[in-house]
Amino acid sequence: xxxxxxxxxxxxxxxxxxxxxxxxxxxxxxxxxxxxxxxxxxxxxxxxxxxxxxxxxxxxxxxxxxxxxxxxxxxxxxxxxxxxxxxxxxxxxxxxxxxxxxxxxxxxxxxxxxxxxxxxxxxxxxxxxxxxxxxxxxxxxxxxxxxxxxxxxxxxxxxxxxxxxxxxxxxxxxxxxxxxxxxxxxxxxxxxxxxxxxxxxxxxxxxxxxxxxxxxxxxxxxxxxxxxxxxxxxxxxxxxxxxxxxxxxxxxxxxxxxxxxxxxxxxxxxxxxxxxxxxxxxxxxxxxxxxxxxxxxxxxxxxxxxxxxxxxxxxxxxxxxxxxxxxxxxxxxxxxxxxxxxxxxxxxxxxxxxxxxxxxxxxxxxxxxxxxxxxxxxxxxxxxxxxxxxxxxxxxxxxxxxxxxxxxxxxxxxxxxxxxxxxxxxxxxxxxxxxxxxxxxxxxxxxxxxxxxxxxxxxxxxxxxxxxxxxxxxxxxxxxxxxxxxxxxxxxxxxxxx
Amino acid sequence: xxxxxxxxxxxxxxxxxxxxxxxxxxxxxxxxxxxxxxxxxxxxxxxxxxxxxxxxxxxxxxxxxxxxxxxxxxxxxxxxxxxxxxxxxxxxxxxxxxxxxxxxxxxxxxxxxxxxxxxxxxxxxxxxxxxxxxxxxxxxxxxxxxxxxxxxxxxxxxxxxxxxxxxxxxxxxxxxxxxxxxxxxxxxxxxxxxxxxxxxxxxxxxxxxxxxxxxxxxxxxxxxxxxxxxxxxxxxxxxxxxxxxxxxxxxxxxxxxxxxxxxxxxxxxxxxxxxxxxxxxxxxxxxxxxxxxxxxxxxxxxxxxxxxxxxxxxxxxxxxxxxxxxxxxxxxxxxxxxxxxxxxxxxxxxxxxxxxxxxxxxxxxxxxxxxxxxxxxxxxxxxxxxxxxxxxxxxxxxxxxxxxxxxxxxxxxxxxxxxxxxxxxxxxxxxxxxxxxxxxxxxxxxxxxxxxxxxxxxxxxxxxxxxxxxxxxxxxxxxxxxxxxxxxxxxxxxxxxx
Numbered sequence: 001x002x003x004x005x006x007x008x009x010x011x012x013x014x015x016x017x018x019x020x021x022x023x024x025x026x027x028x029x030x031x032x033x034x035x036x037x038x039x040x041x042x043x044x045x046x047x048x049x050x051x052x053x054x055x056x057x058x059x060x061x062x063x064x065x066x067x068x069x070x071x072x073x074x075x076x077x078x079x080x081x082x083x084x085x086x087x088x089x090x091x092x093x094x095x096x097x098x099x100x101x102x103x104x105x106x107x108x109x110x111x112x113x114x115x116x117x118x119x120x121x122x123x124x125x126x127x128x129x130x131x132x133x134x135x136x137x138x139x140x141x142x143x144x145x146x147x148x149x150x151x152x153x154x155x156x157x158x159x160x161x162x163x164x165x166x167x168x169x170x171x172x173x174x175x176x177x178x179x180x181x182x183x184x185x186x187x188x189x190x191x192x193x194x195x196x197x198x199x200x201x202x203x204x205x206x207x208x209x210x211x212x213x214x215x216x217x218x219x220x221x222x223x224x225x226x227x228x229x230x231x232x233x234x235x236x237x238x239x240x241x242x243x244x245x246x247x248x249x250x251x252x253x254x255x256x257x258x259x260x261x262x263x264x265x266x267x268x269x270x271x272x273x274x275x276x277x278x279x280x281x282x283x284x285x286x287x288x289x290x291x292x293x294x295x296x297x298x299x300x301x302x303x304x305x306x307x308x309x310x311x312x313x314x315x316x317x318x319x320x321x322x323x324x325x326x327x328x329x330x331x332x333x334x335x336x337x338x339x340x341x342x343x344x345x346x347x348x349x350x351x352x353x354x355x356x357x358x359x360x361x362x363x364x365x366x367x368x369x370x371x372x373x374x375x376x377x378x379x380x381x382x383x384x385x386x387x388x389x390x391x392x393x394x395x396x397x398x399x400x401x402x403x404x405x406x407x408x409x410x411x412x413x414x415x416x417x418x419x420x421x422x423x424x425x426x427x428x429x430x431x432x433x434x435x436x437x438x439x440x441x442x443x444x445x446x447x448x449x450x451x452x453x454x455x456x457x458x459x460x461x462x463x464x465x466x467x468x469x470x471x472x473x474x475x476x477x478x479x480x481x482x483x484x485x486x487x488x489x490x491x492x493x494x495x496x497x498x
Numbered sequence: 499x500x501x502x503x504x505x506x507x508x509x510x511x512x513x514x515x516x517x518x519x520x521x522x523x524x525x526x527x528x529x530x531x532x533x534x535x536x537x538x539x540x541x542x543x544x545x546x547x548x549x550x551x552x553x554x555x556x557x558x559x560x561x562x563x564x565x566x567x568x569x570x571x572x573x574x575x576x577x578x579x580x581x582x583x584x585x586x587x588x589x590x591x592x593x594x595x596x597x598x599x600x601x602x603x604x605x606x607x608x609x610x611x612x613x614x615x616x617x618x619x620x621x622x623x624x625x626x627x628x629x630x631x632x633x634x635x636x637x638x639x640x641x642x643x644x645x646x647x648x649x650x651x652x653x654x655x656x657x658x659x660x661x662x663x664x665x666x667x668x669x670x671x672x673x674x675x676x677x678x679x680x681x682x683x684x685x686x687x688x689x690x691x692x693x694x695x696x697x698x699x700x701x702x703x704x705x706x707x708x709x710x711x712x713x714x715x716x717x718x719x720x721x722x723x724x725x726x727x728x729x730x731x732x733x734x735x736x737x738x739x740x741x742x743x744x745x746x747x748x749x750x751x752x753x754x755x756x757x758x759x760x761x762x763x764x765x766x767x768x769x770x771x772x773x774x775x776x777x778x779x780x781x782x783x784x785x786x787x788x789x790x791x792x793x794x795x796x797x798x799x800x801x802x803x804x805x806x807x808x809x810x811x812x813x814x815x816x817x818x819x820x821x822x823x824x825x826x827x828x829x830x831x832x833x834x835x836x837x838x839x840x841x842x843x844x845x846x847x848x849x850x851x852x853x854x855x856x857x858x859x860x861x862x863x864x865x866x867x868x869x870x871x872x873x874x875x876x877x878x879x880x881x882x883x884x885x886x887x888x889x890x891x892x893x894x895x896x897x898x899x900x901x902x903x904x905x906x907x908x909x910x911x912x913x914x915x916x917x918x919x920x921x922x923x924x925x926x927x928x929x930x931x932x933x934x935x936x937x938x939x940x941x942x943x944x945x946x947x948x949x950x951x952x953x954x955x956x957x958x959x960x961x962x963x964x965x966x967x968x969x970x971x972x973x974x975x976x977x978x979x980x981x982x983x984x985x986x987x988x989x990x991x992x993x994x995x996x
């Protein structure tokens with residue numbers, strides 16, 4: 001038998017790394033959706049050990065040697081070259097970190113997440129501060145080490161882990177553009193809303209099992225396949241699992257079905273991206289999704305561009321009434337569309353509308369940059385948070401529960417992640433705009449509950465490409481322009497002032 | 499900082515191995531209880547890669563070196579010495595196997611399990627034969643390699659993996675003893691049953707959620723802690739997960755609540771053993787359960803010795819009536835006791851009563867010995883199975899669904915496991931007998947739904963000892979006698995002819 005080439009030996013190694021990563025993903029899902037509280041300590045240990053094992057397999061000397069040999073050997077096709085590039089990217093980020101730091105981060109994040117679960121409902125930031133300080137200390141250590149290796153500043157080193165190639169200087173420019181636009185625009189939208197008739201809010205209660213049945217109906221229409229996925233409950237909605245076994249979650253508020261439903265539709269956007277990744281490249285770096293902006297671009301394309309549109313409501317309103325067993329003026333498509341397009345500044349990011357959402361992101365983006373740079377101390381975070389909210393949205397949270405304790409991200413070790421939400425909103429706008437221009441049947445299809453034309457375009461232009469191209473290149477190829485705020489701003493103008 | 503000793507470096511390594519093992523256990527549970535069918539291929543890959551990683555970490559040269567250094571260094575206490583002994587046992591079994599064989603076995607088992615899930619309902623043995631042949635081929639390869647290393651015959655090498663120290667020659671003797679006893683005894687029991695008034699079978703339907711509520715009530719009374727465990731549904735009841743997050747499953751038949759309930763109580767016996775393992779030794783080999791005979795001894799102690807007793811029924815019958823919303827003669831404790839003590843030869847092992855169960859085990863034990871030895875071909879299995887059933891129970895299965903396809907074990911790679919069920923029944927009898935002699939409050943407690951005295955004894959004499967002693971030594975210390983069939987036979991005589 002011929003000895004496998006260096007490239008094929010790398011594929012074997014990365015198949016193993018991917019399997020460990022998939023196992024970690026399932027264990028994370030289980031933690032959030034299934035695990036009893038007494039399992040937390042053991043689970044944290046499992047995740048830390050798997051992360052350390054994964055790290056050790058990735059930074060083993062033979063990986064670097066094999067990558068050099070594979071590059072020198074040549075003869076690779078486009079996908080294989082991109083795969084090798086992604087391997088190198090993963091390796092470069094990992095080799096900067098000692099194994100002990102990797103395991104310590106997982107443990108510190110798990111401890112802090114557990115502390116946060118207790119402190120969040122009480123709004124008790126002081127209770128979680130020591131564990132958060134430990135998390136940030138390790139994150140800064142990792143950021144410095146990765147930054148030194150990659151020639152990036154510490155914050156960019158973190159950002160690059162979620163959004164390969166992104167730099168905070170570019171984000172600053174994009175966000176400055178939006179910030180110049182949004183406050184005025186928000187004022188106009190609120191002014192206009194005042195002059196409109198009241199939206200009728202459907203009266204609850206809506207039993208959780210009916211809400212679930214409604215969600216199942218709509219996500220099956222979108223293409224979610226329960227032979228390859230699950231819908232469960234967790235405190236915070238998320239999409240986890242693996243491409244062939246995608247696990248999305250939501251939580252049900254029996255007084256208000258609208259948030260839960262839209263959360264499920266959002267996660268379905270993530271799920272369908274994962275499902276659409278190139279099957280031939282399962283388990284290889286090039287077969288994985290691009291960064292978080294493209295991922296959030298998929299979820300926001302479904303949630304914001306598609307599911308809050310008049311066309312989608314024309315299809316979905318009768319289904320909602322039928323499955324929830326209601327009828328009347330509140331259940332008219334136009335009322336539901338307006339319900340889902342209401343703009344109102346609020347404290348909570350995950351409840352924010354499309355117009356005020358970027359302000360939430362900008363507050364966090366500035367704060368996390370300052371915290372990582374050491375220019376802000378964690379003890380000063382609550383005050384700095386409240387000041388940011390006051391400045392951008394004119395609101396001061398009544399307690400840290402509605403302030404700096406509301407998101408799990410930082411407590412869970414996700415630093416440098418927040419800006420991708422708003423990059424994702426821009427990405428979603430640009431992609432949907434290009435899709436509609438490419439195929440006139442897309443919008444009509446949505447109105448009939450036929451999403452095939454939309455997913456045909458997304459499949460061909462985004463999902464099936466995996467990580468073949470860098471995100472900015474894929475976006476340019478798919479939409480004809482680099483990422484900017486223009487299409488997003490036009491979308492907002494059309495929807496809220498049109 | 500002082501360099502960690504060889505022994506402590508081993509503990510660190512085995513903590514990692516244990517964490518990977520725990521992750522595998524959760525992924526297995528998920529497969530059976532949660533995973534959508536489309537996840538099977540990916541999950542098989544995850545399990546194979548984790549098994550290979552675990553194997554590689556266990557057989558790495560430094561483990562052998564560290565074990566030698568730890569032994570030479572001395573200064574270890576009793577638990578540490580036992581821990582080192584268990585490490586050596588795991589290492590010796592693993593080092594006999596090449597990593598590729600380990601991964602190939604996991605993959606072959608997963609493929610065969612998938613084929614079995616399809617073939618079982620159809621009774622189509624031919625459909626699963628090729629994948630089963632692959633499984634047996636690899637099992638025999640592993641058995642030969644491990645046997646050569648451990649100085650055991652191939653079957654004993656497999657058996658030793660489930661029941662350390664057990665040898666088929668001893669099992670032959672124990673089983674011969676039982677086989678000399680059971681046929682006559684069964685005849686007497688059936689004769690006696692004929693002369694008794696009919697048992698009243700409670701009429702269904704019993705909605706699954708009511709059955710679940712009943713199970714929860716009773717297992718909470720036994721001490722099952724939902725902060726450290728779950729109860730879910732799967733095709734076959736099992737106990738999985740980890741000591742601090744024990745996952746038991748059952749399936750509900752809405753026409754008959756009795757089987758599901760007893761299955762949950764059985765798995766609770768396993769679960770409480772896991773929960774009671776010494777907390778200080780979590781993640782170390784000595785902190786794990788003894789072999790399958792002791793594990794099955796715990797589940798059968800709860801199911802057969804405790805929960806089918808008159809005392810338990812006095813406590814449980816009113817709870818059953820209350821939670822299922824029924825009353826009348828069928829729900830009297832004595833009727834339910836007799837219902838749960840009915841003896842009737844049947845085709846299906848998992849539905850068998852206490853008296854006929856050993857016959858099912860003996861059929862499988864002989865067949866698997868012959869198959870591993872190469873004295874029987876898999877193609878001949880259906881006929882050999884039916885012949886064995888005819889000889890021992892006077893029954894011929896109508897199809898392979900009720901015959902050699904009924905159990906997942908062989909298809910899933912568990913060879914050398916079956917005899918531990920009957921060793922477990924003997925173990926359970928001996929332990930319960932000793933417990934009752936040691937503390938007169940145990941039986942009274944059961945009648946009041948107070949299981950604290952029982953678990954105090956089990957905790958002190960079995961659970962908290964982990965793998966400190968070999969199973970036969972622990973049993974001798976706890977009960978004053980080695981494993982034999984006498985106490986079990988006496989128990990059967992008392993219950994069925996007393």
